[in-house]
Amino acid sequence: MISDSVHGFDQIFSQTQPLRTLKGFLQKDAIPHALLFTGIAGIGKRMTATAFAMAANCLETKPDITSYGKNPPPGDKGTFADSAVSPNPCERxxxxxxxxxxxxxxxxxxxxxxAMIKIHQIRDLLGTLALKPYEARVRFVIIAESHTMNPSAANALLKVLEEPPDRTIFILTATEASTLLPTILSRCRRVRFNPVSRPDIVRLLQITRGIDPEQGKTLAAMAEGSFGRVLSMSRSNWGRRRKWLIIAGGLENPHLLSGRSRSSLLAFSEELAKSKSTVGDSIAVMKTWFRDLVVWKYAPGKIINQDLADQVRCASANSTVEALLKKIEVLEQAQRDVATNMNLRLSLDLLMLRLGEP
Ligand SMILES: [Zn+2]
Known part of the structure; x- marks a missing residue:
């Protein structure tokens, strides 16, 4: 919770449409049995799932509901609509x-x-679901990164989605719907989440981490709409890491990058792969670098890496827009590979080899 006044759904930024949908379910007392939240990592899918579970079970805002699920009782009292209470959970x-x-x-x-959600996790879940909820009005099963379910886990889950237990709601989260089995997809009501806007990222950084708006803007520009990424960047020493990427990664002069030997490119990808948790950040930083080299040619005042303006100027002069756009494309492919859990080392090897192409 950000503060007493900003809590529940109010602390989720840039998600007006998904929140409207979810609040609508609460107000109408009609929550689908299975929801699928899709969108890039770090934009509040899990936080929203938690707030939603709170709202559906909050004792203050929704006192009389006793049942959801297959048979919502007719004339059930105390719905949000009846009592004109906001569906925001009280958090108290x-x-x-x-x-x-x-x-x-x-x-x-x-x-x-x-790296995966395994069959034993789903089997344990099925054991729990065979019992009635202990105390909740509505039980929630939140499956994060559901695209990482292996096929046997997904099939086991499918059985319970086909015949959901009473008073139980499933929320699956995934980066892209296309990464899930079609049979699972067809059981879920999809809710699409948006990248967080830059002003919202700056605002969130200020409220939650006390980061001043100027620094916040630079971080937000690198985050590509992911507040999770911006947080991990602000925590890690990303300034130093950025320098290392640009110098050790050979990005300082993209022209020379293509002259590097295969073994030195692969040695660098090995280094990159060592820190699994920062791989996403590293690729994003590299992307902003190449983006800046393009931007410099047209609007030097608009580069993200303002503090490295000299280096950007030199590197930009040494490369053509066409070559730079190709490198950005290669980095975007690597982002997709990493997000869909393709073998990390292999993705990074491919990335460096492609970046090294003339
Ligand atoms: Zn409450």
Whole structure:
């Protein structure tokens, strides 16, 4: 929670449409059994799922609902619509607090065990779902990065999606719907999340981390709409990392990059792969670098790496727009490969070899 006044759905920025949809479900007392939240990493899908579970179970804002699921009781009292109460969870009642702290027995989170969600995780879940919820009005199963389910896990989940237990809602999150089995997709109501806007990222950085707007703007420009990425950049020493990428990665002079030997390119990708958690950030930083080299040619005042303007000027002079755009494309492909969990080392090897092409 950001503060007492900014809580629940209010702390989720840039997601007007998805929130409208979700609040509509709450107000109409008609929550689909399975929801699929799609969108890039770090834009608040999981946070929204948590707020939604809180809202559906909040003791203050929705006191009388006793049942959701297959048979919502006719004339059920105390809906948001009846009581004209906002569907925002209170964050003060015992239910909200338990959910926020991750201690609610009926709000079940599943995330990849290593690189994948495995069959044993879904089997454990099915065991739990065979019992009635302990205390929740509505039990929630939130499956993060559901595109990482291996086929046997996905098939086991499909069975329960086909015959969902009473008072149980599934929320799956994934970067892209196309990465899920069509049979799973067809069972889910899709809710699309947007990249977070730059002004919202700057605002969030200021509220949550006390980062001043000027620095926030640079970070936001590199984040490509992912607040999660911006947070990890602001925590890690990204300034130093950026320098390392540009100098050790040979980006300082893209022209020379193509003269590098295969072995030195692969040695660099090996280094990159060592820090799995920062790979996404590294690729984003490299992209902003090449983007800046293009931008310099037309509007030097608009580059992101303002503090490296001299280096940008030299490197830009040494490369053509066509060659730079090709490198940006290669980096975008690498981002997709990493996001869809393709073998990391292989993706990075391919990335460096392609960047090294003339
Ligand atoms: Zn509450």
């Amino acid at each position: 009642c015992s239910s909200c607090k338990k959910i926020r702290s991750g201690n609610h027995p009926d709000i079940i989170f599943i995330e990849p065990d290593g």
